[in-house]
Amino acid sequence: MSQPGVGILINFNLGINLSEDFASRGVPASKPPPWNDPFIRSMFFQVIAVLLLGYCFYSIFDNTLTNMEKRGITTGFSFLSEEAGFGILMSLIEYDETYSYGRTFFVGLLNTAVVAACGIILATSIGFIIGIARLSNNWLIAKLATIYIEIFRNIPLLLQIIFWQIAVLQTLPGPRQSLRIGDAFFLNNRGVFLPDPKFGKEFIFVISAFLISLISAYIFKIWAKRTQEKTGRQYPVVYVSLGLIIGLPTIIFFLVGMPLTWEYAKLERFSFSGGANIIPEFISLLWALTMYTAAFIAEIVRSGILAVDHGQTEAARSLGLRNSLTLRLVVIPQALRVIIPPLTSQYLNLTKNSSLATAIGYPDLVSVFMGTTLNQTGQAVEIVAMTMAVYLTFSLVISMFMNWYNKRVSLVER
């Protein structure tokens, strides 16, 4: 039955009643006319809508084909295997001018992923700290947190990104006058230079030790929980796990002879050589994304914590739980329920906002693929479709993961 049918249905029923009335007086009962039948009406509107949409798509498709033919652009994805011929500022996989356009897609994709992942982690940590600080009973701290939130969330993100890039990082001193911490860390207008870790062959043992200790800590946690449920005896799970996860790999690291060396950045005539370089575009983008999103996350955290009834805290206290246990077992699990759904949309926003990188030239997916590659090849339809598909997939994956997590923490009602 259709929504427009709601009203119609009433008329229809009224009609029947009336006709029954008439029927008793000898007037024959009749079905409603077909244009008043809710089912037929709803089918009619749907068919019209689908036809209209189909016509729209058809004319767009047709126009695009004609227009592209006129401009001499061949459709299809064969351009992906052609040589790109342009360099990219930052790449996590091997790349130079001789690689294909298809490769530029992956370079951009990875750059987007890396800045989004770092941004999500940093924004979450800072956002939680600021959100809790805003609830602090210390007047000064609470006010500082409020000022932070109100400043950063009310200024457009793009402005913040450009500000950090142009007004802050580009006005830093050149390599010769770098700000430095010892001989290891340098900050100048070419970005940050860090020591580059060089792993020896034996480092694989350390990694495997780390994985083993992770698994055993997890098993220990399950065992401790079971024992507690059976006997009531508690074990210091946190300390044991920490000891396992940090201790075991450290011991192995020293046992196999410290297979890790640091390659320091060295100042040459004009710039640095060696070391790991983080380009300024990455720093300003990540910094602005983090500060901006953290302000929103802080508000989400605050409202989540406030949403937990104070009676819950009092009940936990009256059960004799310590403050830390009250927080961990009673307040936080309930607050998370309120926090998770809006937090998900903030993560999605951050991922989508990372595309603002284009404005400062950080080589993310939009700037490399939808910018340079599109300009060089002119394959607008294919490239825009691919880019949009990537963001849609990102959105779906993050929201699926968060839905799964949300289901885990959501209220189990009787």
Next chain:
Amino acid sequence: MADIKNSADLSPPSEIIGPLAWLRSNLFSSPLNSISTLIGLYIVYALFIPVIDWAFVSADWLGNNKDACSLKGACWVFVIQRLDFFIYGFYPDAEYWRVNIIFVLLALLIMPQMVEKAPYKRFSGWFFLTGFPIIAGVLLLGGILGLEPVSTDKWGGLLLTLVISFVGIIAALPLGVLLALGRRSKMPAIRIICTAFIELWRGVPLISVLFMASVMLPLFLPDGANFNKLLRALIGIVMFQSAYMAEVIRGGLQAIPKGQYEAAASLGLGYWKSMSLIILPQALKLVIPGIVNTFIALFKDTTLVLIIGLFDLLQTVNSAIVDPNWPQVSTEGFVFAGFVFWIFCFSMSRYSIALERKLDTGHKR
């Protein structure tokens, strides 16, 4: 009877009332609290004092060229000198009065909405949404009534930012209502089309929508049909924004108790009548704060149009700071632009919070 001698009232102990007690309970109630206070004080000292010094104490305000900049603090002379450019963009000097009329009219129309019981509030609200855009369009574009025509690529600065966000909201609102109704429709084909439309636009970044509008829209249209750059950007923004608006309005539709739908049906109202007379007035009232928040997001997002080459407020600042006639003034420019955006967004968010408090009286589920 014992002689009772009235002594003067003792003032309450200073540990309970007064500034000292306030300090004790709010800043130094525990060792941890005291440490936080000290950290906070250090942040204030290290951050706020230099900023205030830069922005006010050692700033330069008077003058008309770069010689007025002492470089000890902010050089606001630059902002003051280029203010016309930041506000009007490339709009011809002689026609500034047209923009000014619109600004004044806008302010006059917004003010009654802020006051609880302003006269003609409803009328001015409707005029704001219907008559004002027409007047503003005629004044800005010109070409009729003896007004000098001004092409849209001359528009810029704050004017362009306001035009884009205003058109965006005015056009996205009805589209959003239709999409939200469509998403809740009982006709599967309509529902699927609307849901797909909403999720598609919500899943992609605005910048790719703008790219699409500026690169692909010309490809989609038959030969001869050509839009200017501003209109293409507006189409992209409206599509994008209507999807967000639809989700906000859907929230309002869902909050209306089922009894209201049934009551409308039992009165014999058809779909459109029951929606426009019963459901939407209640649903829209519920989500006004949400709509204002969407508008704030849209207002901040208008800065993105600089990527497709439009001169909004941020882009005018961006292009003015590279002027070789001025020394390093990038910080001043961005701080000014940020301040303007901040004023708009902050006051709108306060308005939305106040509305939320005021409207928090009706039924909710």
